[in-house]
Amino acid sequence: MGDQVRLTVSSALEAFYQREAKHPEKIYLVQPLPDGQVEEISWGQAGDQARRVAAYLRSLDFPEHSHIALVSKNCAHWIIADLAIWMAGHVSVPLYPNLTADSARQILEHSEARAVFIGKLDDWQSMRPGMPPNLPMLGLPLAPEDPQLLSWQSLLQANDPMQGEPLPDPEQLATIIYTSGTTGMPKGVMLSFASMYFSANNCLRLFNISDADRLMSYLPLCHVAERQFVEVASLLAGETVFFADTLDSFQRDMQRARPTVFFGVPRIWVKFHMGVISKIPAALLDKLLKIPVIGRLMARKVLTGLGLDQIRYAVCGAAPVADTTLAWYRRLGLSIAEVYGMTENCGYSHLGRPSRVKPGWIGLPNPGVESRLSAEGELQVRSNATMLGYFKEPEKTAETLTEDGFLRTGDVGEIDNEGFLRLTGRIKDIFKTSKGKYVAPAPIENLLAAHSRVEQVCVVGNNLGQPLALVQLSEAGQQEAQSNREQLSKDFSVLLDDVNAKVERHEQLSCLVIVEDNWTIENGFMTPTLKIKRNVVEATYQDQFELWSVSGHRVLWQGQ
Template sequence: MLSPLAAFLKAVEEQPNQVYLRQPVNGRYQDYTWSEVSEISKNIAYQLRTLGVEKGDRVALWSKNCAQWVMADIAIMMAGAVCVPLYPGQSKSSAQYVLEHSGAKVLFLGIHDNESDVIDAVPNELTTIGFPYYKGPVSHQWDELAVQQADDSFKVDSPDLDDLMTLVYTSGTTGQPKGAMHTHGGFAFAANNLVEQVGMTNSDRTLSFLPLAHVAERVIVEGQSFYGWFSIAFVESLDTFNDNITEVRPTMFFAVPRLWSKFQEGVLAKLGGQEKLDKLLRIPLLSSFIKLKIKKSLGLDKSVRCGCGASPMPKALLDWYDRIGLPIYEGYGMTENLCYGTRNDSDGRSIGSAGRPYNRNEVKISEEGEILFKSPSLMKGYYKDPEKTQEAFVDGYYRTGDKGIIDENGFLHITGRLKELFKTTKGKYIAPAPIEALLTSHEYIEQACVMGSGRDQPIAVLELSETARGLDKAAVEKEVLDHLEATNSQLEHHEHMSTLVLTQLMWTVEAGLITPTLKIKREAVESRYLMLADDKSKGIIWGPEETASKEHQAA
């Protein structure tokens, strides 16, 4: 099995002049061929060596996605170093912890929304290299280093498959992030097997915008490109996203439920609502035309592989995309197994499940109901944390912390988190995840967090979607209460909710309510909203940033 670096160099040898990376600059794409990427990466690797980076040293990478991100990652491998990616938007304290804990010698800095926050977080003594788009102070500029040819004596490292390739720090829903140690062999196994099972080829193209610091984008996009030899385009900014995707027209597109939901909202807003779309789709002569028009407007008319991960996608949303001829295939994995978990795709699909395991990936359910994974893609442990490493494994299987079942057809169903279960005063346990999935099936609800440990009944905090924000509050409350009644009818009596807290505040990383990987920080949401409702509360309560509509709260 070729290492990721060896697979990349093989592609350079076989298709040197084919475009690999596409970086938008001022509205126009700048293309880099495979040979150009190799040359620039080699020059940067040589400069890392001159800066004192030796084999096994850690080099950090903190930037939004761009062509230089991938080139820097390749350069780190060429230098024999270990890549330590940081999330865009990562807090100052978290970033400083990762830099110190990993012992990073050099830090690449690139595109950020708030550069002042990044500047404050970087230790003064750390050597930094600034990408072309970074305007803060740095020790060296990428453009200056990239054109300095590597010395003839410089030899590109040939890593063993057992060598450490990267430290991927968890996003840290509670406590400090942990650094998952992944080898070149583990990464190669996951990426190479994904290419074979997904069917990627060098005629494919994708658009990369989810954080490359997360293993999903790192393996599914960058990793697969090393073995599938396809091209990767990037997004210049949030404002140019639509222009970028419609120009690239990716054949593979991977996103999170929130984006698929926003795509739907945009389509319905342009068409005048779901009722009108339903009417158009019922007309035989118009149906195919409307479906194609919608896909073209999204820039996805050439996409044959649309994926989703990070959190479960509501069944209603999956059904909606199926209906317009754009099926979304979900996957399930985590940092610790390089997202090499299960897939729910055209080879076998069961909506509502997490799919079946990838090849050579063993999945079983423990006596406690916990989902366990075992494959060559598993991490070697948490960096400098043998205690947490020991806790993470049982008999060679990784403990996911998720509860689940496997049905008679081999499909995995996730039923909640072991640590998220809470008990009401009635002595009944509540699993939030299934209830949250029912709540977020409504177009007015962007995200939901069910809570209520030690209370008579659970309550839910709901972030309103863009569709609902700004609408008449009385109308929103009526619609949400009707949805609550429908949701409760599908639940056991001890799971029924009588109180909902509504908020128009967007749950963002900056607000401290979600992690950089878009997972809800339950403790943060609870501390902000739980105090608003007691066991006597009924109906709708608006969050502290809103004024409650008293006349529409149930007595």
């Protein structure tokens, strides 16, 4: 049995000190290496390294609470560097590892960063010109080769471990998280140690998490969901954190980790699903799952192949997920709870309870969360997880926080008489057709995404007579398109009828357009958490919307 006793602490850093002292030999971080080997780092080793790097940061004589940036893909030393920044009395500013040079420079200068840690990156040479001159650059162990980087090993060798257990005031600024904005300058969300602790600790109270549990870290640690669910939660509960190496090794990394608690965005759960039915036809799998004994064995085999057979708690968040996706996993015996939150409240707002599942609804407010709907139907929430504000943006802070402390989420939703929340779209995503009717695209997109041949979908229709949907095919859909495009077109025509029968007349789609372009993080169509950037999609294809709408075809292929 693991340790299920909650530590008496006021911050994640204080929790680390206690775990470092309590079980220094216990493995905390498991990092795959480029040569195929694995590095296991204990709590004591993590503490020794963090203390040595903290001692170096203190030697630089930066003003108290200086901002130290961190640019790296997920790795064990991302967390160790973050601990070092906090131990030294500073504020961490994580950046997405795939930023352009211009975007990186913009954030580094806006955040007033005094130094930057550089870690595991895919294209350092492209980002390198974005580093402001004279900004000290410190390399993590998996950092790219660069003579300007002060190596991690040299930091460890040149500095004795910082002594003692310096603690911040709980209300002090801990981090500035820049949102992955789709347009303009991302906003720097200021989160305190207290708000990060409140969020993670209360989530842990909802589940029976112990230091025997295992986490898999693969979503960007600079995003609030991974930061809270993996980093802060593991510091508080003592879980072991395994890291993914590359996209190609992800399945192997999952098999190594066999996580017991797992957070996935909708697209990850869909990819798992599509991967299974690409190997065994959906109809055959459904038939096998209905056979009493064989069905249980088949379900276990599927989950084992995905590395999900040890899961005790599975969570989905960061974007709407189709009910059919959740239902498919329930048939395998895996119940996925939906979670809802924002960077501005440490990702802490609403959570589905495994014992109280209500299809189509996210769940109930988390402990300590108040929620309400504005006259326009916008969800507003208030709790101790709410941000301090936007860095150097008092006017935007005032626009986002009401006078009585509620956070304006920008999401339109419904709350039933039991307190369950259902979101119907983003205020900024709602568009008006040429007939003057307003349409929320998210519910329509969820209906389309339930189809096994759909990978991603974006419903558009601003100033059009009727909306239309842009569809990107799943891997199985692409294979089918190569062998029998005509049949796939017929299937999508049936899907169009099914969806239009379930929505209001003004929401009915004029056509489906199969887009052959790839929508990826790298080409700017998706955020780092795999959400479509709607404005990029619309800007790319808007010149063809009217033509597609009046083509007379129900299902079109890009270029047709």
